[in-house]
Amino acid sequence: MVCEPWKARLDTYLDGEVPEEEMRTFDSHVRNCTSCSADALSRVQLKRAIQAAGKRFTPSAEFRKRMQRNMAPKARRSFRLGWMLAAAAAVVVVGTLTST
Amino acid sequence: MRSGHHHYSVCLTNNLVPLSFPQQFFVLKGINPGLRSSHHVDLSGANLQLNSFEELATPLFDQLYNFAHWLTQNRDEAEDLVQETYVKALKGFSSFQLGTNFRAWIYRILRNTFLTSRKGLKVTMTIPLDFDEEEGGPEPAIERDTPETLLLARSSHELLQKAIDELPVHFREILLLCEVEEMSYQEISETLAVPMGTVMSRLLRARQTLRSQLRPQLQQGAGVQIARGTNHGL
Numbered sequence: 001m002v003c004e005p006w007k008a009r010l011d012t013y014l015d016g017e018v019p020e021e022e023m024r025t026f027d028s029h030v031r032n033c034t035s036c037s038a039d040a041l042s043r044v045q046l047k048r049a050i051q052a053a054g055k056r057f058t059p060s061a062e063f064r065k066r067m068q069r070n071m072a073p074k075a076r077r078s079f080r081l082g083w084m085l086a087a088a089a090a091v092v093v094v095g096t097l098t099s100t
Numbered sequence: 101m102r103s104g105h106h107h108y109s110v111c112l113t114n115n116l117v118p119l120s121f122p123q124q125f126f127v128l129k130g131i132n133p134g135l136r137s138s139h140h141v142d143l144s145g146a147n148l149q150l151n152s153f154e155e156l157a158t159p160l161f162d163q164l165y166n167f168a169h170w171l172t173q174n175r176d177e178a179e180d181l182v183q184e185t186y187v188k189a190l191k192g193f194s195s196f197q198l199g200t201n202f203r204a205w206i207y208r209i210l211r212n213t214f215l216t217s218r219k220g221l222k223v224t225m226t227i228p229l230d231f232d233e234e235e236g237g238p239e240p241a242i243e244r245d246t247p248e249t250l251l252l253a254r255s256s257h258e259l260l261q262k263a264i265d266e267l268p269v270h271f272r273e274i275l276l277l278c279e280v281e282e283m284s285y286q287e288i289s290e291t292l293a294v295p296m297g298t299v300m301s302r303l304l305r306a307r308q309t310l311r312s313q314l315r316p317q318l319q320q321g322a323g324v325q326i327a328r329g330t331n332h333g334l
Contacts, residue, residue, distance in 0.1 A: 054280030
């Protein structure tokens with residue numbers, strides 16, 4: 001078939017992965033070719049359906065909380081540690097200044 | 101290339117150039133191709149400003165969980181996999197190069213963790229050695245009732261989810277990374293640690309397998325519905 005080379009790269013084209021310089025040529029062919037146009041439409045429909053069907057699983061509220069707990073304390077600890085170090089440094093500076 | 105879509109999105113908002121054909125499809129179908137790689141672009145840009153693991157990893161939590169659940173096909177195992185991924189990523193964060201792609205990096209950790217788990221090893225052992233060498237061959241000529249048109253007519257998520265579930269894991273993961281996570285081929289290549297050529301050929305075969313899996317299921321389903329006189333969607 002005349003369209004075989006185009007059809008072989010149709011998914012790549014619809015994924016937006018065809019080099020920009022080829023995009024116009026591809027656009028022009030697909031616009032003017034009934035077979036490729038119909039094929040492209042059906043492939044986009046499948047892409048869209050996979051995208052919707054693929055977003056299937058969501059983490060449970062309990063798991064989300066557990067992960068937040070696991071990640072948060074370390075951040076808070078390091079935050080607190082930072083302030084403690086800053087406060088200690090301030091005390092040393094003030095102490096040094098007052099003693100001189 | 102898809103990485104150029106960020107440029108397109110700028111053009112889209114300013115209406116400077118006409119949309120390319122696939123963009124028109126995406127716009128018609130409610131998908132903005134200009135946004136497809138924006139996540140990647142934004143994250144890479146953000147890497148220059150954000151140095152907190154939490155800031156980079158937290159927004160990916162839901163997506164990583166979804167991907168993990170698709171891989172493991174089990175809630176408890178998906179939770180363990182995500183948890184292990186975060187622990188490993190946090191430990192190895194010092195080795196992560198700022199300015200590189202964090203999303204591809206953490207997805208690669210998740211995938212490698214899965215593949216080295218008991219279930220992952222079992223799955224990997226069933227994959228033939230010449231998995232990526234086999235050519236997909238040309239697409240069959242367009243048919244009047246393609247799986248896509250039947251699927252759209254029936255709006256059946258369940259059939260599609262079942263078909264994706266039944267795909268070999270290497271096909272399932274690449275299809276999800278491309279269609280659901282909207283990763284560019286380059287990002288997929290980084291995530292799966294395979295060359296771009298392999299990404300393209302594997303993606304082609306994944307789609308062909310999915311289409312061939314859907315065709316009999318849909319036709320059978322349609323037949324049952326017609327027999328029952330409930331073919332409202334067809």
